[in-house]
Amino acid sequence: MNLVEEWGITLAVFLPLLGAIVIVLTPKGMESIQKVLALAATGAALLVGLALTFAFEHGEPGMQFEKSLSWIPSIDSNYHVGIDGISLPLLVLSVLVCFLCIIYACWHIPEPGNAKAFLALILLLETGMNGSFIALDLVLFFVFWELVLVPMYFLIGIWGGENRQYASIKFFLYTLFGSVFMLLGFLALYFQSDPHTFDMLLLQESGVLDIPAGLASLIFGGLALGFAVKVPMWPFHTWLPDAHTQAPTIGSVLLAAVLLKMGTYGFMRIAIPILPGPAMQFAPVIAVLAAIAIVYGALCCLAQTNLKRMIAFSSVGHMGFVMLGISTMTPEGFNAAVFGMVAHGVVTGMLFFLAGSIKERYHTYEMPELAGMGLKIPKMAGLLAFCAIASLGLPGLAGFWGEVMALLASYQPLEGLDPTIFRGAMVVGAIGTVLTAGYFLWMLQRVNMGKISEKWKKVKLADVETLEYAAWLPLLALILVLGLYPRLIMDTTTSSVTALTETITGRSSGDDAHVAQVTDH
Amino acid sequence: MVTTLATAAEHGAEVAASTGAPLEMAWLIPIIPMVSAAVIWGVGKRFPKKGAEIGILAMLAVLAGALVVFFDTIGHIAADEGWHGYERAVTWMNFGPGTTLELGFKVDGLAAVLLVVVGVVATMVHLYASSYMHDEVRVTHFFASLSLFTASMLNLVLANNTIQMLVGWEGMGVCSYLLIGHWWEKHENSSAAIKAFLTTRVGDVGFMLGIFVLFWGAQSFNVGVISEMATAGDIAKGTLTVGAILLFCGAIGKSAQFPLHTWLPDAMAGPTPVSALIHAATMVVAGVYLVARMFPVFAAAAPVALEEVAIIGSITMLIAALLALVQDDLKKVLAYSTISQLGYMIAGLGVHAYTASVFHIWTHAWFKALLFLGAGSVIHAVHSNKMSDMGGLYKKMPVTSITYIIGGLALAGFPPFAGFWSKDELVLGAYTQAMEGSGAAMFTFIAMLVTAFLTALYVARMLALTFFGKPKYDEKHVHPHESPKLMIVPLMILAALAVAGGWVGLPGEMNQFGKWVHLPGSEHEPFNMMIAVVSTGAALAGFGIGWAIFRLGKVKVDLQKTALAPVYKLLVNKYYLDDIYWKFIVRPVRDRLSAAAYWINMKVLDGAVNAAGIVAVKTGDFMYRDVDQGLIDGGVNNLAGLMGLAGSKLKFWQTGNMQRYAAAMFLGVAVLVGAFVFFRI
């Protein structure tokens, strides 16, 4: 256990990298060996993640398994890592989804092949993603954050769909554009703090208390822009449908399940606790944008005929719920956000898997051509229906709690925020749930139901295969388990998000009475 | 926090004080069908009847459990007048530091009555369906969904908190969706399923928001806590009113009240057993149950919230009864009749007739389930839904006919059938309130009497057209015969209940039901002979006129040719509500608004991104080609030339020539250095 506590999170991050290096060293063409290596690396990371979960003191608000090693002494940047109740679920989600993606890759490597490069890039991607969730140093965070871009760029650009060049460059430049502002924000934080530091926890405690309000808002704006592009918040979302649609199945799954969460995580780990004052100022804006995103995403989904693109747009709406939860600044809202992130990762990741497997069979994402899938491949259709229903927020399945808690929290945002705006956002978001149900049901009607089109009547298609089941069953089980037993996540997060809210109230007003009121529901 | 937790604790202690063993196990009742649903989905296909037998077994277990719980409950009630019920809960999760959500169950008279209703009807429907659906496609899925539906309904009934109710509520919604769309090869059926889900979901938004409002008012999801605080006046009246009205929106959707009632007739696209179970006896009364469960909130929010409830219910019962008059589809007659009867229950709650409304749930379940199953038997025999294809079936299928007629008479409200007793109490409740000077109650009272008349009228029409007169079906090809035993037996059991089910609520000291389901503050009115006579008179008049028109042919009325033609047209078109929703809400949102949003996405937002990218990439070239070469060096010869130049140059902005890029770079460096030094930025 000591190994886990001391080096667990480091292992979770760098085991995949090690795997990637080993895979690169293997000769070309030995696909099965490369697959086994990739499975071993991600599986080891998953085991470490599970061990961490068991070693973790659930219910403790602070950082655990902290580790700080000197890294770049000249700017006082350290290899400082640690996890708390907010990062643990995301880390576990990341290692799990990566492992399942590798299983799926064993079933099928997309065109134009080259398993070696494909697997190595996924492993590299996993390192970046895991690293982002554990970094407690801004420079370290930034390195991991940017590390994610490169493999994803190649995954889209090489193994993507017809329009992959455009999508990959757009993805890369857009996110890079956002991270430039984020980096400027980091540098500003460094120079404004006294003593100069990149350490998130130090910055949170004492770092930037006395900076002028205008500058603080500016810094927050920069950070928020960087994170918002990644989330993506409306109106910075336009890279997402293209990237999702063009990416290979595994790329879409990882994008949806983990990458988007880095943005929302950034808000909760960096932007809000370090700059709570500006966060309170910006919260109504975020809430309004989130409400817009919910309805807007749903409307755009209604306009789609392409299955995968529709799922991509649904992410805009779902991340809107997450952002709505964050904007309330209450423990309920933050809980909703973390839960929503995990649920969205599981459900939408699963939907992308399904879309990919459907494409493997039908060679198209166009819904009219898929009609009658329920007759052709009933198991696949059943899974699609299950995931669609989970995604539209049916109670008892994973998608529900994030949405309902976000809406619940926005009825009563943190003291100091204007409840009227948030209640308006709540109503709009609630209407969004109807639209969400609408597009998913119409999708099911067009895809699953109806009669089989002439083109496919005579063709025999394979239903869900064993390896696909292997990759999907954990996710399907999670959808159900999270829906029925939400404590699985809540017990871990609640104390941490409560501490987060206390940071905000303690820092933005400096008044202890507020803290007492907020916690005293 | 401290106060509310203490309240919850006291509350729990109080209700837990007087308990017996059977009640402690009540939580198992919803678990049984849930497990059975999972089993059917998993391995049901391998069974000889494709999973039906598992469902039936589970339902029998549910029924047994429900009866045990029921009798235990009434035993408690008999022993102790002030018994509030039994409640147990575990923590489901903590939303935040002080916001706890429980997973629990609560058994009191109301829940016990509903348990019996669900248990009996579900069992009958399963038995019936195992024969009715025998040769159909996807039988396994059918029975799994039925089981899951039953689990959701039972969960709703037993839930001790609002969120758990929402879970059951939405679970029923999705099962209803799956079952309405059972024959989804046909587009109409899947569309009806979607319509049902979305329409009720509109109401659910209100329900959900109502839960939130009440939660922040009471700091609890617990039904008991909310009710107590509402009654004690611990929640602001404004909050209560908003919360109650929002909750009622949920009931409007689920119980198919005006203006969201339009989904229920379309839901008849599903198999008939589904209509009997879900769209007559159980799911659609969930809205009524919700209002009854949260009645202290509504009562505390009176008069606004309650009057709204009464008026909506009254409008619904009237317009639906009128619609039932002109339907040709047997199931649609029953569907509108269901809407109308639900209006009765809702309006009854609105006029404080709490016990009477729940009593009507109880009686309505028996005769309406009976009518639907009977209709299924008829449809099975003549292979058509339309009454214009039936007639004279009395001789061919006597058992179905007799049971059906019993159901019809119970629906029309003739003594001593079940429907009479509950309807009479409802009318009496409205009358009492009206006499106290409530305008809304007066409206309700009149609406109830008119509806009683109309109900009897369409029942007469339905019975006459279906079972009497000359056969209208194609006698060469269709040979109606009595249905198999498995379908007949449930009919007979339900018929017995439709006759005798109301006798538990006989007026006066005999009234057991009033003791089972009782809410302090909504007292039971003593029997009033005048009201009973008036309402029975209305029903008799309606039935007489109907029988005269449709059976005996004494009065010839051709609605389409008299002055009533516009009315007829209005009714046939269902008040154009469907058209309005379709044309002004669904189509604009689904097709146009979404297209507009997508257009904005692609042209404005995405366009801006792309434009920014292009501009950034090509500014350097623009400076050279168009400013330097185009304007200064080349000069502008004429406007047309400029246009052409611009067009052609725009195309070649990007030359890929690295020297030009390098030039731009060096120039940039020079400019930056200059700026830094000379302007000391």
Next chain:
Amino acid sequence: MPLNWVLVLTTFLFCVGVYGVLARRNAVIVLMSIEIMLNAVNLNLIAFNGALEGDRLIGQVFALFVIAIAAAELGVGLAIVLLIYRNSFTVSLDEVNLLKW
């Protein structure tokens, strides 16, 4: 010797190199121009090394490194030019537009 003199010379040489890089179409000449720019930089390093009056010779060490790297760069650069020439029979930069996408 005044530092200014040397600085003006190096700036001049550097700008001449820039001009050559930008204006000439022959890749080999462009490479020569780059050498001139590098040399200007070297001269700068040495001049500052002298002007800053330290005991150490860091500027000269850097100049040596620059020379070494310039040699490497030139080797690779010429190899690329040869490669381009072999593929397209030209070394004119206006006919080489690999950066266009």
Next chain:
Amino acid sequence: MQGLIFLVVAATSGFAAVRLVTNKNLVHAALYLVVTLMGMAIIFLLLTAEFVAWVQVLIYVGAVIVLLLFGLMLTRAQIGKTALDRQQRWVAGPVALVLFGVTAPVLWRFFDGRTISLDRQSGNTEALGTEIFTKFVLPFEVVSVLLLAALVGAVFLAKKD
């Protein structure tokens, strides 16, 4: 005296550099490069950097020029008077002038009054060697690896497959 030599050499190499980038004959351009580089070597000597100066002569005037001439010959560029300009003069000229116009005054103003001390009597090769092989030994090794890599890369690129 040193100032005078500097001015003369500077003028010569500056002129040669300008001719290099403007003349039309490729071989002449290479010869002008020799002049420029030799001038630079002389200035290095003037500034008491004799080791660097000799390295300059050996590597640049010796090796690099030869390499460039080989390059010219191997690419069979038109040797003789051909239009070597890209008609880009009007971009390149202003850019270079602006760069000079901006940078030179800035440097002049900032470093006005500083002088380069030329009073070292003995050679400094030993000091330079000490510097490289003590403080800069790692970069030195890295550079050697770089050279090796460049060598391999150049061979790989230029070899005919």
